[in-house]
Amino acid sequence: MKHTEFTPKLFHVLKEGVPRQQLVRDISAGLIVGIVALPLAIAFAIASGVSPDRGILTAILAGLLISIFGGSRVQIGGPTGAFVVIVYGIIRQHGYEGLLIATLMAGIILVLMGLLRLGSLIKYIPQTLITGFTSGIAVLIFSSQIKDLLGLNLEEVPAEFIPRWGTYLGGLSTLNPWALVIGLFSIAAVVLVPRLLPKVPGAFVAIIVSTVLVSLFELPVETIAGRFGPLSPVFPPPVFPAFDPQIWSGLLLAAFSIALLGALESLLSAVVADGVIGGRHRSNIELIAQGLANIVSPLFGGIPATGAIARTMTSIKLGARTPIAGIVHALTLLVIFLVAMPLVSAIPMACLAGILVVVAWNMSEYRYFILSCRINIYETAVLLTTFFLTVFTDLTIAIPAGFVLALVLFMKRMSEAVDINPLVASKSGESLFSTDGEEIPEEVQVFEINGPLFFGSAGQFLNVHAYVQSHHSLVLFRMRYVPIMDSSGLRRFTEIVHALKKQGIRVLVSGANSRITEKLIKHGVLGRDAIFADFSAAVKKAKTLIE
Incomplete structure (x- = not known):
């Protein structure tokens, strides 16, 4: 095994040297991706059940650590939609301290996976299993945003899928047309702006325009400040959880779920990026970097993080080819956090809901979902089982159940081939x-x-x-x-x-x-x-x- 296996890509890049023209492209890409990441970090945090500043802090800390210590030249790290459902569930059951412990353990698991050279094994996980998870998560993210998208005046929304929709139907009489207009405008901006102006982030345009409209015309639409109060631009001191064997062991399954989702998404993102830039990532040091990010981030109030495919691809399209872009992206978010938090507080909740509706649609992989159901009964069984378990139960049940079913069906097919x-x-x-x-x-x-x-x-x-x-x-x-x-x-x-x-x-x-x-x-x-x-x-x- 080569000695470079555990050397971060940044160290390799700095040793080789970065041409001046490429450095300019990396810095420019990092600035724009930092702006792109802002609304997503806020939206994922709120959808996960935490305040928006925690999402920004995660994007800063995790993004910085993943770029410095990661095994990909262009990976952009931060909070993603894959974690929304499991984080929301942990917080409802165990509070933020439970999330801190689960994320911390997930980080340790990821580091161990990297040290044990398990990065290459991720490719053996069936795509139907991954599609079942992501499609189920997409449905749940969409479901979680209906209240804010329609501006429904509901005190409490159930976490369970069917009761949640029952509550929505019962609350339709409280629909806020202005919130719906802002939400639909945000969806249109996210979808159409990149087509008309490829280098302009649609989500950022949606946030700027909707915030200005709501503030200027004093529209009766709930904002971040209205729900969470004014956001403070202060970096919190690290908080270390007390070690209680009973609590920690009870969160172990959730930690494994976070670690597996993080490993899958980060390495998938790295593979996709390799195909575009013609590079080759180092999967084991990438897992270690993901682990470090998920150890440090929760200590400062953050949430789980991983490599983000959409932000990584945006960075590549803007010309990024080195980890410097990821570092600049994190520093851009840090400046916004320190300077512009009062402006962030004025963002309408309906705007963020619209952004997340588009994220959910992009996550759904509906084309592959339909294709997989047509391949054979085994693929269909794994896909639908993981999908429905994700939607109607919990990811901590869906992930192990999906793996067991995929393994059993694979063994059956293998035995039939003998x-x-x-x-x-x-x-x-x-x-x-x-x-x-x-x-x-x-x-x-x-x-x-x-x-x-x-x-x-x-x-x-x-x-x-x-x-x-x-x-x-x-x-x-x-x-x-x-x-x-x-x-x-x-x-x-x-x-x-x-x-x-x-x-x-x-x-x-x-x-x-x-x-x-x-x-x-x-x-x-x-x-x-x-x-x-x-x-x-x-x-x-x-x-x-x-x-």
């Missing part, structure tokens, strides 16, 4: 038949095994006895297409060999790879003299044994 078939070809004489150019005596029964021999396919050996008849004195197993044999497969194969030997039938193996060969010898299943590299040598040995 064949253990007798090789019977046309006879060339009274006592011999031809197989692969080799003449096999009638006393010899040959079985061709295709596929991995693991716990899910061990039952396939039940077919062997049906084809071994009284005139057979030797069985030859061809294993040229067997890539692996786990302990369950080994045990079942051993049972078959012992059963055949008790009947006085000899057993030979041909074509097994070196790992399987050593396993058979080590566990005393067969001797080295009964295992052959090629079929011809095994047939020759079989002929000598039956003479």
Whole structure:
């Protein structure tokens, strides 16, 4: 393993040097992405059930740490929509201290994942599983914004999906038309402005225009200050949670969910970015950087953070090619936090709701969702199970349940791909038949095994006895297409060999790879003299044994 595996990309970039023209592009991209990130950081914080300043603090701290210590040249870190649902649930159940503990543990888990070099394993998670999560989260984000989008006057909105919509329907009489106008304008601005002016962030335009309209005409629309009070531009001191084993252990599943979501989104973002800039990220140091961000951020009042695909792609389109853009993005947000918080307080809630509606739509991956449902029943089962569990239960249930279902269905498909078939070809004489150019005596029964021999396919050996008849004195197993044999497969194969030997039938193996060969010898299943590299040598040995 190269020594650069755990070296942050920033260090590599600084060592190489950054051309002046590229430095200008990185700084320019960072400034604009910082402006783009502001409304998203505020919106994700509010949707998560915390005050907007916590979202900005997260974008500053996490964005800075991910850019300095990360393994991607262009990753932009901060709060994202993926965490909204789980953060909201933790805060409702355990308060902010519970979120602090869960995020802190998630950060530690991410660091350990990086140190254990688990970054490359993330690619083995099925896309249908990820789509089920993200589509479910998108539905919940959209659902959570209806109150502010319509300006409904509701004291309490249930967290559960169906009761929430029942409450919305019951409160339609309180609809605020001005809030709806602001919300629809914000949706239109986010969607249309980038098409007309590609370098202008639509969300920022939506915030500026809607804030000016509400303030200038004194429209009766709720603002951030109206809900949370004036925002203070003060960096809070770090707060360390007390260690209570019972509380910490109770939040462990939530921490794993945060860590997994963070790892998935950050590495997916890094892979997408690599494809655009022609780079290659370092997944393990990226996980470590994500972990550091999620350890530091909650200590200062932040929420979970990860690599943000939309902000990363925006940065790339603006010309960014080094982590300097991410650092400038964080510093831009810091300046806004210190200077412009009174202006942030005047942002209408309906505007933020409109922005999040567009975010939810972009997260939904509806095209891939529909496509996956058409592929096969297994893909559909995993997708719909994770989707509905995410919407109607909780991510801490949906994530492990989705993984277990995907694993079980994968094993079932793998077991169906395993064949253990007798090789019977046309006879060339009274006592011999031809197989692969080799003449096999009638006393010899040959079985061709295709596929991995693991716990899910061990039952396939039940077919062997049906084809071994009284005139057979030797069985030859061809294993040229067997890539692996786990302990369950080994045990079942051993049972078959012992059963055949008790009947006085000899057993030979041909074509097994070196790992399987050593396993058979080590566990005393067969001797080295009964295992052959090629079929011809095994047939020759079989002929000598039956003479």
